[in-house]
Amino acid sequence: MSGQSASPVLPEVAGERPGTKTRVMIVDDSIVVRTVLERMVSEAGDIQVVASESNAERALERLDSTEVDVILLDLEMPGMGGIAAIPLLIERSRGARIIVVSQYTPHGAEKAVEALSLGAADTFPKPGSGGFDDAYRARLAGRVRGLAKPRPPAPKVVAAPVKLSNRRAPIAGAPRAIAIGASTGGIAALQALLQSLPPRLGVPILIAQHLPGSFMTVFAKQVSKAAGRPAVVADEGMILQPDHVYIAPGHAHLAVKQERDRVVVRLDHRPAASGCTPSLDPMFVSLARELKGRVMGVVLSGMGRDGTIGAGELVAAGGCVLVQDAATSAVWGMPRAVAEAGFASAVLPPEAISERLAKQLGVAA
Numbered sequence: 001m002s003g004q005s006a007s008p009v010l011p012e013v014a015g016e017r018p019g020t021k022t023r024v025m026i027v028d029d030s031i032v033v034r035t036v037l038e039r040m041v042s043e044a045g046d047i048q049v050v051a052s053e054s055n056a057e058r059a060l061e062r063l064d065s066t067e068v069d070v071i072l073l074d075l076e077m078p079g080m081g082g083i084a085a086i087p088l089l090i091e092r093s094r095g096a097r098i099i100v101v102s103q104y105t106p107h108g109a110e111k112a113v114e115a116l117s118l119g120a121a122d123t124f125p126k127p128g129s130g131g132f133d134d135a136y137r138a139r140l141a142g143r144v145r146g147l148a149k150p151r152p153p154a155p156k157v158v159a160a161p162v163k164l165s166n167r168r169a170p171i172a173g174a175p176r177a178i179a180i181g182a183s184t185g186g187i188a189a190l191q192a193l194l195q196s197l198p199p200r201l202g203v204p205i206l207i208a209q210h211l212p213g214s215f216m217t218v219f220a221k222q223v224s225k226a227a228g229r230p231a232v233v234a235d236e237g238m239i240l241q242p243d244h245v246y247i248a249p250g251h252a253h254l255a256v257k258q259e260r261d262r263v264v265v266r267l268d269h270r271p272a273a274s275g276c277t278p279s280l281d282p283m284f285v286s287l288a289r290e291l292k293g294r295v296m297g298v299v300l301s302g303m304g305r306d307g308t309i310g311a312g313e314l315v316a317a318g319g320c321v322l323v324q325d326a327a328t329s330a331v332w333g334m335p336r337a338v339a340e341a342g343f344a345s346a347v348l349p350p351e352a353i354s355e356r357l358a359k360q361l362g363v364a365a
Helices: 031-042 056-062 082-092 106-117 134-147 186-196 213-227 280-290 308-316 334-340 350-361
Strands: 009-011 022-027 047-053 070-073 097-102 122-125 157-161 177-182 205-209 231-233 245-247 253-259 262-268 295-299 320-324 344-348
Touching (some): 022 056, 056 082, 082 097, 097 134, 106 122, 186 213, 205 253, 205 280, 253 280, 308 320, 308 334
Parallel strands (some): 231 245, 320 344
């Protein structure tokens, strides 16, 4: 896609259905949890619980006659269980977004990350006794709203086109790193991107994925498998090596420092403008400054605007940024914000982003 060519128009983002309630299905074997979640979600005037089922099998049957936008899914249930049901629920519901409501324990983290890789869009903690308070209710409602997607008729088109950046490649020389950021719905996209990359790139890959800290070790193992190369949770002082993946920890942002002939990890604990930890912005900004813009940035599916500030600085320094397209994004928030700001060189599905990265690095896809 060229900056001078015709620009794509922006489809409506998820949740833009004026006057229409978001339809929710709850799937959990605990009647207490189902009752509490239903009460909490229903208290939001724009959200309606249209189905509540005790197992995945009943949920799949119900989807034959009930349209839903968002499914709140427990993973540990008798019978099929939540993990095995995820692809079937997505298919049967014609694309409903799934929020895994799970315990953030080591075992729960492994299951939740697996669920995200299978197509679940988000995770949400299942609190202990007394944990269902007003703050929890507000956060849950916000996640549900953010994932709601418009149904037929076809979404409207916003008149304003995406203005693609003219930045086709780093102006200071060949790229020295790839930096990828994602949030809600981003793990499935990230997996597709990594699996499509050639086995040797010759540069390190840095990832900032919005996840709880307890998920990161499990996430790193999954990333390593998908990428076919070593992946670790980044720690202070690590030396970046080609064809290795470094993942921002849950308690800090992933930044870097150029030290003579090597680049090392610097963990940044300062609050980010987006309020996210880890955040894309500090990662992009650090790479722009320390590597003089010789970086390929990627922004995948996610809510909000995290990454826009950093993308702007990265492009200004001579780098380029590719963003995921709306059609393949669970939530076209972060990619859309970067595109609307004029910082995206291309708006592509994950596999096509991989091809563009390989081409820019001069390696066979």
